Amino acid sequence: GGLSHSIGEPTxxxxxxxxxxxxIDLFSSGSDADIAATLEHRLLTTGNGGHEVRNWVIAHAAAGGQGFDLIDYAPLPEVxxxxGFAEWRMEA
Structure with missing residues (x-):
């Protein structure tokens, strides 16, 4: 899903x-406290589309907060x- 980006802004x-x-590092580790603390400050400076990472927070919580394994990441300037693409770890 989408991470950093700006739509309709000068950036x-x-x-x-x-x-x-x-x-990616935060969600891989699965540390809820680190995720919350970092995003609280960084979301204000990463472009209006960066708030889409909140979807990652919800997926992280729904998967039980175990972290994820990154499948791939690519900056896609064309869009x-x-x-990032990842698979959340889940308890069996």
Whole structure:
């Protein structure tokens, strides 16, 4: 899903790859406290589309907060987004 991006802003087309990699590291670790603390501050500076990462928070919680395994990440300037694909770990 989408990570950093801006739509209809002066920064449209800029992808904040450091933010994207921070999110990937956070969700891989599964630390709820670290996710909440980091996103509280970083979402304010990563473009209006960066709030889409809240969907990742919901998926993280629904999967039991065990973290995920990254399948792939790519900055996609053609569609103005840093895009990640992952599989959440779930208790059996």
């Amino acid at each position: 449209m087309g800029e992808i904040d790859e450091p933010f994207d990699h921070t999110c 103005y987004v840093g895009c």
